[in-house]
Amino acid sequence: MSVRYGLLALLDEAPSHGYNLKTAFERRTGGSWAINIGQVYTTIQRLERDGLVESLGSSAGDDERREYRITPAGRAQLATWFENPVVAEAPARDELTIKVLLAVAAGDVDVTALLQRQRRASIEQLQAYTRRKAKADPKRDVAFLILLDALIFRTEAEIRWLDACDARIRSLASAAAAPPTAGSKETDG
Amino acid sequence: MSVRYGLLALLDEAPSHGYNLKTAFERRTGGSWAINIGQVYTTIQRLERDGLVESLGSSAGDDERREYRITPAGRAQLATWFENPVVAEAPARDELTIKVLLAVAAGDVDVTALLQRQRRASIEQLQAYTRRKAKADPKRDVAFLILLDALIFRTEAEIRWLDACDARIRSLASAAAAPPTAGSKETDG
DNA sequence: ACAGCCATGTAACTTGTTACATGATTTT
DNA sequence: AAAATCATGTAACAAGTTACATGGCTGT
Structure with missing residues (x-):
């Protein structure tokens, strides 16, 4: 809208x-x-x-x-x-999120590699934004700076999330490799 | 897609x-x-x-x-x-960003109030996500947790951005109130 | 004459989305 | 018998988007 x-x-x-x-x-x-x-x-x-x-x-x-x-x-x-505030009600309606979710479930997709590729791309984006921000005039380009701030914060969050995903997947993998400690039944289809 | x-x-x-x-x-x-x-x-x-x-x-x-x-x-x-990584090429195609941008330019919109309302809503969202995260099972609900992470990181970034916007607007307001120090010409239409 | 900007508009298409119509099978 | 679930599909719309057709006006 x-x-x-x-x-x-x-x-x-x-x-x-x-x-x-x-x-x-x-x-x-x-x-x-x-x-x-x-x-x-x-x-x-x-x-x-x-x-x-x-x-x-x-x-x-x-x-x-x-x-x-x-x-x-x-x-x-x-x-x-x-x-009225913009409610982020639509939870996962985001392409990257759903992509990672699907990749995790897919089995034949190298999720770690996917996360790394995305991370590299996001870091590059972040650097590009930062460079543009440095060039902007804080008095004249307020709109542009507000926009850049949004992009920068969002991209930073994305990178943090990618790292969190990586950590979750690693911990899952190590949990699968190690023998189960207590009564942990596998009931997934 | x-x-x-x-x-x-x-x-x-x-x-x-x-x-x-x-x-x-x-x-x-x-x-x-x-x-x-x-x-x-x-x-x-x-x-x-x-x-x-x-x-x-x-x-x-x-x-x-x-x-x-x-x-x-x-x-x-x-x-x-x-x-291929998801490129966040579409820069401001985001409703909240454009709303704030427009509100800043509009003149007759109370931007600070808008930011505060949005902030409250976002904080509430964040708390709701955190509560749901606490209830989830780290082994069973991996997909759900990955999704919640995404929402949480994104909402945190949004709140940070709202605060940054507020700071930018305040500094603009104070700069307008104080007399210009040096040769700063106003050439805005 | 021609390039380029100012200016309007339509047709067609994409993805996402809902409301509605329809019926089979299963459970209560 | 009624309700719930399984199952398919169409019509119609929203919002975003692009390609294309059209023409006036201005400067070189």
């Missing part, structure tokens, strides 16, 4: 038209979320369909550049969006 | 049918990713359309329970998926 609310938030500030929304949206995301212009128009259409924005047809006069304005319903929905 | 590859990975182990894939998929994700049965069938259809799985029609004989088998192409694609 990011693009949808993104455009809605921009239209909440001032009426605007497609092309302008595209550039404004990209500026807001620190220039790092390129958006296809076609998507802007389809998203506006959907917002209009849902009564959240409306076209300013007659008063402007221009045939090109049709401007859109947020409606009261749109403003209300935007306010609700800002007021 | 999680569901898609999830089903493909399950079919890589053994041929199976829709209903069974559903339960297996849910078991794999530690029982926390409920999947609508309809989605399983649509996803299988799409996999078949793409030549990654094929139906075992005649040999089984049964009219119900049509089994599917992975094809060589499917196996190849699955292997590629496992081999």
